[in-house]
Each structure stands twice: as structure tokens, then as C-alpha cells.
Amino acid sequence: MSVVAPRGFRAAGIAAGLKVSGKPDLALVVNDGPEQTAAAVFTRNKVKAAPVLWSQQVLTTGTLRAVVLNSGGANACTGPEGFQTAHATAEKAAEVLGVGAIDVAICSTGLIGAQLPRDVLLAGVEKAAASLDASPESGLAAATAIMTTDTVAKQAVAVREGWSVGGITKGAGMIAPSMATMLSVLTTDAAVSAETLDSALRAAVRVSFDRLDVDGSMSTNDTVIAMASGASGAAPSVAELTVAFTEVAKSLAAQMQADAEGVTKRATIRVTGAASEDDAVTVARTVARDSLVKTALFGSDPNWGRIAAAAGYAEAELDPDSLDITINGVLLCRGGVAAGDRSLADLSGEDVLVEVALGIGGGEAEILTTDLSHAYVEENSAYSS
Amino acid sequence: MSVVAPRGFRAAGIAAGLKVSGKPDLALVVNDGPEQTAAAVFTRNKVKAAPVLWSQQVLTTGTLRAVVLNSGGANACTGPEGFQTAHATAEKAAEVLGVGAIDVAICSTGLIGAQLPRDVLLAGVEKAAASLDASPESGLAAATAIMTTDTVAKQAVAVREGWSVGGITKGAGMIAPSMATMLSVLTTDAAVSAETLDSALRAAVRVSFDRLDVDGSMSTNDTVIAMASGASGAAPSVAELTVAFTEVAKSLAAQMQADAEGVTKRATIRVTGAASEDDAVTVARTVARDSLVKTALFGSDPNWGRIAAAAGYAEAELDPDSLDITINGVLLCRGGVAAGDRSLADLSGEDVLVEVALGIGGGEAEILTTDLSHAYVEENSAYSS
Numbered sequence: 001m002s003v004v005a006p007r008g009f010r011a012a013g014i015a016a017g018l019k020v021s022g023k024p025d026l027a028l029v030v031n032d033g034p035e036q037t038a039a040a041v042f043t044r045n046k047v048k049a050a051p052v053l054w055s056q057q058v059l060t061t062g063t064l065r066a067v068v069l070n071s072g073g074a075n076a077c078t079g080p081e082g083f084q085t086a087h088a089t090a091e092k093a094a095e096v097l098g099v100g101a102i103d104v105a106i107c108s109t110g111l112i113g114a115q116l117p118r119d120v121l122l123a124g125v126e127k128a129a130a131s132l133d134a135s136p137e138s139g140l141a142a143a144t145a146i147m148t149t150d151t152v153a154k155q156a157v158a159v160r161e162g163w164s165v166g167g168i169t170k171g172a173g174m175i176a177p178s179m180a181t182m183l184s185v186l187t188t189d190a191a192v193s194a195e196t197l198d199s200a201l202r203a204a205v206r207v208s209f210d211r212l213d214v215d216g217s218m219s220t221n222d223t224v225i226a227m228a229s230g231a232s233g234a235a236p237s238v239a240e241l242t243v244a245f246t247e248v249a250k251s252l253a254a255q256m257q258a259d260a261e262g263v264t265k266r267a268t269i270r271v272t273g274a275a276s277e278d279d280a281v282t283v284a285r286t287v288a289r290d291s292l293v294k295t296a297l298f299g300s301d302p303n304w305g306r307i308a309a310a311a312g313y314a315e316a317e318l319d320p321d322s323l324d325i326t327i328n329g330v331l332l333c334r335g336g337v338a339a340g341d342r343s344l345a346d347l348s349g350e351d352v353l354v355e356v357a358l359g360i361g362g363g364e365a366e367i368l369t370t371d372l373s374h375a376y377v378e379e380n381s382a383y384s385s
Numbered sequence: 386m387s388v389v390a391p392r393g394f395r396a397a398g399i400a401a402g403l404k405v406s407g408k409p410d411l412a413l414v415v416n417d418g419p420e421q422t423a424a425a426v427f428t429r430n431k432v433k434a435a436p437v438l439w440s441q442q443v444l445t446t447g448t449l450r451a452v453v454l455n456s457g458g459a460n461a462c463t464g465p466e467g468f469q470t471a472h473a474t475a476e477k478a479a480e481v482l483g484v485g486a487i488d489v490a491i492c493s494t495g496l497i498g499a500q501l502p503r504d505v506l507l508a509g510v511e512k513a514a515a516s517l518d519a520s521p522e523s524g525l526a527a528a529t530a531i532m533t534t535d536t537v538a539k540q541a542v543a544v545r546e547g548w549s550v551g552g553i554t555k556g557a558g559m560i561a562p563s564m565a566t567m568l569s570v571l572t573t574d575a576a577v578s579a580e581t582l583d584s585a586l587r588a589a590v591r592v593s594f595d596r597l598d599v600d601g602s603m604s605t606n607d608t609v610i611a612m613a614s615g616a617s618g619a620a621p622s623v624a625e626l627t628v629a630f631t632e633v634a635k636s637l638a639a640q641m642q643a644d645a646e647g648v649t650k651r652a653t654i655r656v657t658g659a660a661s662e663d664d665a666v667t668v669a670r671t672v673a674r675d676s677l678v679k680t681a682l683f684g685s686d687p688n689w690g691r692i693a694a695a696a697g698y699a700e701a702e703l704d705p706d707s708l709d710i711t712i713n714g715v716l717l718c719r720g721g722v723a724a725g726d727r728s729l730a731d732l733s734g735e736d737v738l739v740e741v742a743l744g745i746g747g748g749e750a751e752i753l754t755t756d757l758s759h760a761y762v763e764e765n766s767a768y769s770s
Contacts, residue, residue, distance in 0.1 A: 047697030047705045047721065077693050077705075079722035112690025113723045218698050220690075291676075291757075292765055299766030305497025308462050309605050312432030320432045320462075336432065337464035338498045372676075374762050380677055381684030 002139035002155030005166035006189035008032050008229025010132040013141030016124025018072030018116065024145035025072040026121070027168075028128040029185050030097060031065055035230030038064030039198035040105070041205050043222035049076035051106035052221060054086040058105050059225075062194030065103035067185055067225055068093050068125060069146045071170070073110040074181060076220035085118045092122045096129040107223045109148055109170065109181040143168040146183055149379060151259055156251035158244040163190045163234035165244040169252040181221040182209060182256070186248060190241060191230035200241040201226040208249035211281070212257055212368045213288055224249075257368045262376030265297045267352040267369050274363030279316035283356060284367035286314035294372035297352060302345035304332040311356055322359030328352060387524035387540035390551035391574035393417050393614025395517040398526030401509025403457030403501065409530035410457040411506070412553075413513040414570050415482065416450055420615030423449030424583035425490070426590050428607035434461030436491035437606060439471040443490050444610075447579030450488035452570055452610055453478050453510060454531045456555070458495040459566060461605035470503045477507045481514040492608045494533055494555065494566040528553035531568055534764060536644055541636035543629040548575045548617035550629040554637040566604040567594060567641070571633060575626060576615035585626040586611040593634035596666070597642055597753045598673055609634075642753045647761030650682045652737040652754050659748035664701035668741060669752035671699035679757035682737060687730035689717040696741055707744030713737060 004011050009031055016026040031038075040059045042052050058064065068089055075082045090104040097104075108116070132138070143153035150170050158165045171182035186201070205224055226245070236244070257266055269288045274280035287293055290310040296303040304325045311318060325333035330345040332338070389396050394416055401411040416423075425444045427437050443449065453474055460467045475489040482489075493501070517523070528538035535555050543550045556567035571586065590609055611630070621629070642651055654673045659665035672678055675695040681688040689710045696703060710718035715730040717723070 045694060045697040046703045047693050047708070074690070077690055077718060077721055077723065079720070082722075112688075112694060113718065113727075115723075220694050220697060291761075295762055295765035298762065301766065303497075305459070305462060305605075308432050309430060309497060312430040312605060313603050318431045323432070333462060333498065335464070336462055337467075338462065338500075342498075372762060374759055376676075377680055377683065377757060377759050377762055380680035381686065 001136045001157050002143060002166045002168050003029050003185055003187045004134045004136065004139045005157045006164045006187045006229060008189050008231030009187050010134050011138040011142040012128040012131040013145030014124065014128045014131060016127065017120045018070055024141065025070055026124040026128050027069040027142035027145040028093065028125070028132060029067045029142055030132055031227045031229050033229055033231070035191060035228060036063045036065050037192060037194050037197050037228040038062060039194060039201045039226045041201060041224045043218040043220060045218045045220050047077065047220050049074050049108060049221040050078055050082035050086040051075055051108045052223060053083060054090065055105040055107065055223060058102055061102065063103065064105055064227055065099045066093055066097055067105045067107060069107040069183055070121065071109050071146050071148050073108060073114055073116040074112045074221050075108040075116050076112040078115050081115055085116050085121065088118055089121055089125060092125045093129070096126055105225055107183045109146065109183055109221055112220060139166065139168065146170040149261055154252055154255040156248045158247040160236065160244055163188065163232035163236060165248050167248040167252055169256060171256045181219040184224040184252060186224065186226040186245060188228045189230065189232035190228055191233060191235045192228050192241060196238045196241060197226055197228050199238050200245045203242045204245035204249045208246060208253045211366060212253045253368060257370060260370045261379045262373045263370040264373050265352050265371040266350055267297055267354060267371065269354045269356070269367045269369060271356045271358065272364040273358040273360055275317040275361040276363040277365055280363040280365035281367070282316040283311050283314040283358065284365050286310050287354065287356065288367045288369035291372055297371035298373045300347040302327050302332060302342045302347055304342065307354060307356065308333060317360055318358060319360060324357040324359065326355040386521045386542050387528060387551045387553050388414050388570055388572045389519045389521065389524045390542045391549045391572045391614060393574050393616030394572050395519050396523040396527040397513040397516045398530030399509065399513045399516060401512065402505045403455055409526065410455055411509040411513050412454040412527035412530040413478065413510070413517060414452045414527055414572070415517055416612045416614050418614055418616070420576060420613060421448045421450055422577060422579050422582050422613040423447060424579060424586045424611045426586060426609045428603040428605060430603045430605050432462065432605050434459050434493060434606040435463055435467035435471040436460055436493045437608060438468060439475065440490040440492065440608060443487055446487065448488065449490055449612055450484045451478055451482055452490045452492060454492040454568055455506065456494050456531050456533050458493060458499055458501040459497045459606050460493040460501050461497040463500050466500055470501050470506065473503055474506055474510060477510045481511055490610055492568045494531065494568055494606055497605060524551065524553065531555040534646055539637055539640040541633045543632040545621065545629055548573065548619035548621060550633050552633040552637055554641060556641045566606040569609040569637060571609065571611040571630060573613045574615065574617035575613055576618060576620045577613050577626060581623045581626060582611055582613050584623050585630045588627045589630035589634045593631060593638045596751060597638045638753060642755060645755045646764045647758045648755040649758050650737050650756040651735055652682055652739060652756065654739045654741070654752045654754060656741045656743065657749040658743040658745055660702040660746040661748040662750055665748040665750035667701040668696050668699040668743065669750050671695050672739065672741065673752045673754035676757055682756035683758045685732040687712045687717060687727045687732055689727065692739060692741065693718060702745055703743060704745060709742040709744065711740040
């Protein structure tokens with residue numbers, strides 16, 4: 001299902017031969033309309049991959065017929081030759097679909113700094129186009145073809161009366177999924193304007209993908225693309241569309257957290273009582289990024305002092321005398337001082353809830369994160385992964 | 386030698402019984418004058434340990450007779466009781482030295498959130514005072530007593546004509562030594578004003594301790610204290626004193642890098658061609674902190690794409706088309722594109738030099754860092770270390 005759950009979409013996922021392993025590595029998602037409304041959010045990294053540079057141009061029109069996504073190579077730091085490869089890929093997809101290259105976005109993920117084999121890629125686009133359909137299997141095949149170190153394909157659907165939203169994603173970095181490249185395609189058969197689609201997408205991303213650890217650390221390739229076919233005839237409000245997009249994006253973000261590289265703990269850092277929502281996000285992110293907090297999580301150690309120290313160096317308003325820290329429901333620090341026996345907090349399970357109450361205002365936010373484990377070091381120290 | 390190399394100083398390091406292991410855990414450094422000029426740099430963490438709060442008050446006078454330093458407990462997040470412990474420690478030292486409590490600074494390091502056993506601490510101060518002397522062994526004993534996960538005592542001396550600077554430090558965190566608490570005492574027998582001492586100390590810290598990975602991530606206890614006895618009668622200029630302090634502080638920072646938790650690689654991130662020195666520091670820090678870069682270092686992988694991605698999300702001016710990356714002398718990326726065979730860069734040794742040339746302006750800076758290894762995860766996931 002996923003991206004083909006909404007009416008008007010077809011998808012495919014095939015093995016083009018970009019991955020040495022021979023596993024699926026090329027996906028195609030096509031919007032058959034009647035409308036081809038589109039919006040996207042791209043990495044803010046100043047070093048942008050060729051497919052990002054290409055797709056940013058394409059998306060200025062607010063319309064899109066298709067997205068080609070490949071794993072097995074990021075096509076980043078590849079210069080003019082890399083850009084020509086992205087362009088040629090769009091031309092090839094446009095040719096087989098009978099549209100213009102300006103209607104085709106490109107997303108890539110994999111090693112930075114290597115050219116993609118253009119012939120292999122273009123042959124793969126033809127092969128994918130030949131297997132396009134709207135069956136549930138095609139959505140799964142597309143989700144599977146964009147996996148890198150992901151261990152499971154990630155899909156989600158939100159069904160509304162008469163219309164729906166579907167989505168696929170990949171991304172398995174731990175510290176910041178975006179760094180390991182996060183690619184996502186969201187589809188809907190709602191009939192909405194490009195402005196409504198853009199607004200709903202940005203609002204959804206802000207509280208889902210952007211709350212999975214850190215958005216300050218972005219890869220060269222991160223891309224989230226939304227396409228609306230209008231095939232349902234339903235015209236939800238921007239609020240209704242935002243809620244549905246958020247539901248799908250939050251599900252996909254949680255799936256990425258659960259499948260993060262080397263994860264043994266899934267942690268939610270919930271900050272309340274901040275001076276503002278921004279402050280709450282800043283404190284939660286700082287705690288979530290702190291390597292000493294992450295290794296303590298791996299060790300099932302309720303070391304709240306490290307959490308207090310991380311909160312203290314976050315660039316946000318904080319009063320050390322009104323700082324409360326609760327781990328898995330056990331209050332360990334009240335007013336900045338130890339509040340009982342830390343061994344009462346049981347971190348032996350896979351899920352950990354860290355609550356940091358600042359006691360200043362009404363701002364609150366949650367960041368999803370993971371621990372820092374041996375498996376993370378192992379996976380990321382492998383040669384040029 | 387170290388802190389007792391300059392004339393006018395005595396030191397001691399003893400086992401007070403704060404550490405369960407029975408290892409040395411309390412140091413005392415005394416300035417016998419004739420002058421008692423002092424300056425200090427403290428953590429910018431908003432959650433400050435009790436000894437920091439105490440010492441900040443003491444240092445407002447610009448004079449200091451002695452510093453008591455203990456490992457085995459940070460006395461942070463300990464509320465009024467913890468502050469009273471710091472105060473009582475200063476009172477005890479003042480009593481046995483025949484000075485005022487306002488002349489005694491306190492530094493602590495260890496677990497956050499636990500009260501220090503006050504009686505044990507005060508008895509330790511008496512014991513340390515009884516063994517104070519100016520022998521080379523006493524400097525080593527003081528350096529040894531402040532070790533936590535450090536594996537070697539860290540000392541340095543800079544000798545000038547007629548005067549000298551000495552120093553000791555501890556700190557063994559990898560991501561940011563400051564997070565694992567960095568304590569340092571620098572001494573000199575130069576005759577200088579408090580303003581000169583403060584200026585030289587801040588200038589030295591800025592290019593040494595602050596360039597060892599990250600200063601944005603600070604512990605609750607980080608403290609660097611400088612004391613001048615005037616015993617040499619020599620009156621170096623602020624520039625001369627800055628150079629000598631910088632020499633000692635850079636040596637101590639390099640020793641901390643070499644002894645960082647779980648380190649298998651010592652990496653220098655050198656950024657040149659930045660729009661400003663601040664931009665160079667920002668880019669170098671961002672690369673140094675990036676977990677994907679750090680794990681690649683551990684894996685001896687010349688994965689320059691991760692370095693390019695980290696540079697690209699640093700909050701600094703950057704032109705992806707003028708980005709050069711060189712690892713251990715081998716140019717791997719020129720103008721943002723692969724520049725040859727990455728396997729030519731040999732990272733099998735313990736020292737790695739990463740050069741990032743931005744091609745924009747004349748700003749440059751170096752940050753010292755380390756890899757992210759299994760040993761780091763092991764050491765920091767141990768229960769409440």
C-alpha cells in the first residue's frame with residue numbers, strides 16, 4: 001500500500017545493479033493525476049547532492065509527475081558530471097512516461113563522492129517503468145528499493161473519508177537520521193492547491209522528521225516530496241491535510257527510530273515548562289545528542305546528572321534550581337538536586353522516557369532518539385559505508 | 386615539577402578516601418607569595434557545581450592563597466548542602482593555612498548528583514596540608530590526585546629567563562573533555578597584575594583547552610585557575626605571559642587528547658581559507674564532533690564525503706565548489722569533487738591530519754579531536770561512572 005494507497009498513483013521498485021549486493025536499488029513513484037500538485041522539503045546542507053540541485057529546480061513549478069529514487073550511491077560531491085547524471089535520469093523517466101524532464105524529481109542515497117554508473121541507472125529507469133502498477137506490492141517494492149542500512153521497509157497510510165495519505169521513507173543513521181540521508185515520498189489523492197500542500201507538508205515535517213533527533217545535522221541528500229493527484233475529488237482543508245500528513249510522517253519517523261543503526265534503546269526526550277516551544281526543542285535536542293547521555297542509555301544507567309549537565313549547556317533559558325528530571329516515571333532530580341534512589345528507575349527495557357521539567361513557562365516538545373551502542377560504532381566504522 | 390616549578394608554590398596530593406578504590410583523590414596547591422594574584426575561567430554551563438559557585442565568588446577579589454581539588458565526586462546538583470560542603474572545605478583549608486576562606490578556591494570532579502562526605506573531605510584537607518612541599522614529587526602527586534578516568538597524570542612547564550609557568554590538568558572525555566570535567570591549575574612566579582594574569586589566561590585558554598574538540602559542551606564543573614606569586618621578581622609583558630601560558634596549556638590539551646576516553650586515533654582538524662577565524666573554528670568543530678566522521682576515523686576509513694557533509698552543515702560561510710579536503714597529505718576532494726583514489730590516504734597510524742580548505746578568505750584554525758571507538762562506548766556505558 002503506502003504511496004499507492006491514495007488513488008492516482010503507481011509505483012515500482014527493482015534491482016538496477018547499482019548495489020554490489022544485487023539487492024533492489026531503484027524506485028519510481030508516478031502521479032497519474034488528474035492533478036499533479038507537488039511540494040518538497042530539502043536538506044539545508046550547503047553541500048547539496050546533484051539530485052537535490054535538480055529537484056529544487058523542478059519543484060519551483062509546484063507540479064510533478066514522477067520521482068525516481070535510487071540507493072547505491074548519493075551522487076553528491078560529483079560536480080557537473082553528477083548533475084548531468086541526475087538530468088539524464090529525469091530525461092529518461094520523462095521519455096518512458098511521455099512527460100517532460102521538468103516533471104521528474106530525483107532522489108539518491110549512498111556513498112558520497114562517487115559517480116553513479118549512468119548507463120546502469122538509465123536502464124534501471126526503463127525496467128522500473130515497465131513494472132509500474134498500483135498494487136500494494138508495488139508500494140512495498142518502492143520502499144524496499146530505497147533501503148540502505150535500513151533492515152525493514154518503512155511505509156504508512158492515513159485513511160480519511162473519501163481520501164487518504166500514504167508514505168514511504170528510508171533512513172537509518174542514529175545520531176541524526178538526516179545525516180545518513182533521509183528520503184521520503186508522501187502521496188495523497190486529495191484535491192489541493194500547491195500552497196495548501198506545501199503548508200501541510202512543512203507543518204508535518206516540523207513535528208515529525210525534524211523531531212527525530214536533530215535537524216541541524218543534515219546530509220547532502222535529505223529530501224521529502226509530497227504529491228497530490230486530486231483523484232479522490234475530496235478537498236480537505238489545510239488543517240485536515242496537515243493532520244493526515246503528520247500522522248503518516250510521525251509513523252514513518254517512529255519506524256526510523258526503531259530501525260536506527262545499532263539501536264538497542266528507543267528514547268523519548270520530553271521537555272516541559274520551557275520558556276517557549278523553541279527552547280523546549282533546543283533542550284530536548286541537546287540532551288538527545290549528548291554522547292554521554294547516549295552511552296548511559298546503552299548501559300541502562302539512570303545517570304540523570306549527565307542529563308542535567310546537557311540541559312545546562314543547551315542554549316535555552318534554564319533555572320538550575322527548578323530543574324526536575326524523571327526517567328521511566330521515577331523522579332530522580334527535583335529542583336536540581338537528587339530526589340531519591342536512582343536505582344529505582346528501571347532502564348532494562350527497550351523504551352526509555354526521559355522527562356525534563358524546566359519550571360519556567362509553558363513550552364514543551366518531544367525528541368525521539370536512540371542510544372549509542374557498540375553496534376553503531378561497528379556499523380559506521382566499516383570502510384566507506 | 387609542574388605547578389611547583391615556579392617559585393613560591395607548594396603542592397600535595399593524597400588519598401582522602403573519597404574514591405572507593407582508595408586511590409589519591411585530594412590535591413592542594415598553595416601560593417606562598419609574596420603576591421597572591423589570581424584569575425580563572427569557569428564553565429558556562431547554567432547548571433554549575435557548588436565548588437564553581439563558591440570559587441566564582443572567591444575569584445572576584447583577583448587574589449587567591451590556595452586551591453583544593455578533589456576527585457571522587459563533582460558536588461554538582463547538590464543544593465544548599467553541597468554549597469555548605471564547598472564552603473566548609475575552604476574554611477578548613479583557610480584554618481590550617483592561617484588565611485581566610487575567601488582566599489581558597491575549590492574544584493571538584495566525579496559523579497554528578499551525590500553529596501560528598503564532608504568529614505572525609507575535611508580530614509583530607511588537613512592530611513594534604515601536612516604533606517605540602519615544593520618538591521617535584523608534590524606537583525606529580527597533585528596531578529595524580531585529580532585524575533578520574535585519566536590513565537596518566539598531566540603536567541607541563543614553560544621556563545623563561547628568570548621566571549616560569551607550570552600547570553596540571555585532568556580530563557578524559559572524548560567528545561568534549563569539558564563534559565567529563567576539565568580541571569586545571571596554572572602557576573607562575575612572574576610579578577603581574579590581576580588584569581595581566583586574566584588577559585593572558587583567557588588568551589591561552591581560547592587557543593588551547595577551547596580548541597580541544599568543543600567548548601559549547603561544558604560540564605557542570607570545568608575550571609581553570611591561574612595563580613601568580615611574584616616570587617621571581619620578573620615582570621613579563623602580557624604578551625610574554627600569554628605565550629608562556631599558551632605553551633603550557635597547549636601541552637596539557639595535547640596530553641588530554643592523547644589520553645581521551647577510548648581513543649585509538651588522535652586527529653587534528655585544520656581548516657584554512659575560511660571567511661574568518663570564527664568560521665574556521667566552527668567548521669573544524671562541526672567536523673570534529675560528527676559521529677559519522679569519528680567512527681570513520683576509528684575504522685581508518687578516508688571517507689571524505691562525511692567530512693564534506695559535516696562542513697556543509699556547519700553554520701559558516703562555505704562554497705561547495707571551492708571545497709578541498711586532504712587527509713594525511715593526500716588530496717581526496719578538490720573543488721567539491723573526488724580528486725583521486727581515496728585508498729591512497731593511509732589512516733592506519735594513530736595520528737590523522739584532516740585539512741579542509743574552504744577557498745573563501747584567510748581565516749584558519751585547528752581543533753584537536755579523537756575517534757569514536759568501542760572502548761569509548763564501553764567506558765561511558767558503565768553504570769554511573
